[in-house]
Amino acid sequence: MNDAFGILLKKELTDALRDKKTLLVMIVVPILLYPLLMTVIGVAMSLGKSRLEREPLVVAVTSDDARALLETEPVPPFTTYARLDGAQAVQRLRERKVAAVVEAPQGAAQVSTQGGQALVTVRYTKRFDASLEGLERVRRVLKTLEEKALKTRLAKAELPRDFAEPLKTEALDVDFQEDLGPFIASRLLPLVLVLMLFMGSLYPAIDVIAGERERGTLETLLVAPVNPQTVMFAKYFTVVVVSSAAALANIAVMGLTFGIGFRLDASVSAKLTFTAAQMGVMFACLIPAAFAVSAVSMGVASLAKSFKEAQSMLTPVSTLASLPGIVALMPGVELNTTTAAIPLVNVALLIKAVVLNTARPLDVAICIASVAVLAVLAMRVLSKVFAHESLRLTGASGFGEALRTLRQR
């Protein structure tokens, strides 16, 4: 590191780290985001569930037989059965005035004693949660009725219980508790980390070039006896530091949040701890990714004439930034030798694989190499933009003018 670069980097970092907006994105958001997110999800799920369980619901029955069938068992708490005709009941369901509609054939209540089969239909809608709760309450009643009817019939025929169940299927998730933390993190972390790399780089990328142009400080700096490329690299490294710090703070806080564990409801809690190797692989990929992402953000931002213009130019970039995380969320899309070569998508997939402990060394190597190549290419473009006198001093009005200016050189 030569003297000028070190002096400039110190100045840039001091300036950036005193900026409240940068600090907010880099430290405050990740520190608050995960504990808050996990707490909110856990509390919301638990509160929502218990609130629904206590919510008074009306279940429509479309015939006296349906009512008689259901009333064979005690009415579930906070539930009322109301006799309505079929069309009216469905209309009330649409209007959210009843939670479910139960239709049963004639003599359904006597099925347990008289034999035969009664087809009971429960109408509900996924459009409101109370209807799902209504369905659940009715299902519980019907399940009890079915159990009792079956028991009665088997007893009457003097048949054993397994007569009605020649094959009993049981699916056991052998390590459900251990898998839940990595499962949730593998969905959440790739999306958030790649997004945070971009978000962490956006504000400083805009501020160090377009912002300084607007405030007149860029000109002051370029008049100093320093090579403009050194100025650019000091600014670039500042953006990389902020972007990496935002991503690493996210990993650390998410690691801590999952390390402590969070409760989804009374019976299920999710826990996750990262090993040193997992952390190492994530860092090894995130650092070149921060270089690549920062070069892209800064390259785009450096074309703008003003801070506001830079924000507009970076809007499509920040929208695209969520794509790698979304791809990683898609079922069946995993890190392999092909996906490991797609820059940024590979970062999201690698994080997913690392969290689930399924990353293979070859894929990791391809991933890091691919991101490093993107970083070098993006840096070269940035360097070209900054080497251009008019782009360096005034920027351009949009991508078209920037390209024309670069071609004119």
Next chain:
Amino acid sequence: MIRVEGLSKHFGSLRAVDGVSFAVQPGEVVGLLGANGAGKTTTLRVLAGLLAPTAGFAAIGGHDVVKAPLHARRALGFLTASTGLYERLTPREMLTTFGRLAGMDKKKLSERVKSLAHTLDLTDFIDRRCGTLSQGQRQRVSIARAIVHEPSVYVLDEPTANLDPVASSVILELVTQAARQGKAVVFSTHRMDEAEFLCTRILFMRQGQLVAEGSAQELLLKSGQRSLTASFLHYAKGGT
């Protein structure tokens, strides 16, 4: 100290500066006058190494601004119309950063910062962030930043624009002192009273070209006008 020969700067078909030649000797204060768009700022920006000339030659302290830009800029103190201060840095941090970038050693720089703080009356706010300073205070810090490395050439682009008389007087005093110390000073201004008071020589620019040159008295005689303002209008409107 400053040598400009056949300097041109074109932006596409626009000839912002077109074959300008002049020289500024140590102890001389040269004013660059002209209407907006005459090419003053572009000329000064080429001297500062911000823009590369399309043709011609410019040297600061004997250093070609194109071939030896870092040496040229080390000899140059450049002040822009906008104060160009980092809002989140203190004046001390600004001066230290720019002094260090110019290659000053820490001990000498620390003494220089102390001396500038005293001369330009920065002591009371030298450790406050620049964003909290008044316009006058900011301009003083800006001057200190431009000359912290003790350059032999001062290039000032409208240094008193938007300043009240008190803040302007600080700049004028600085220019006077710099000339006494043997610095070469060139500055652009729209204030005729300043030009008349300070300049040993005045250069009039119009449409990128130098159209008149001389002391204030000489220009009045050449243009046949009674005041420098009238001379300014005479040359700006196409007079010779």
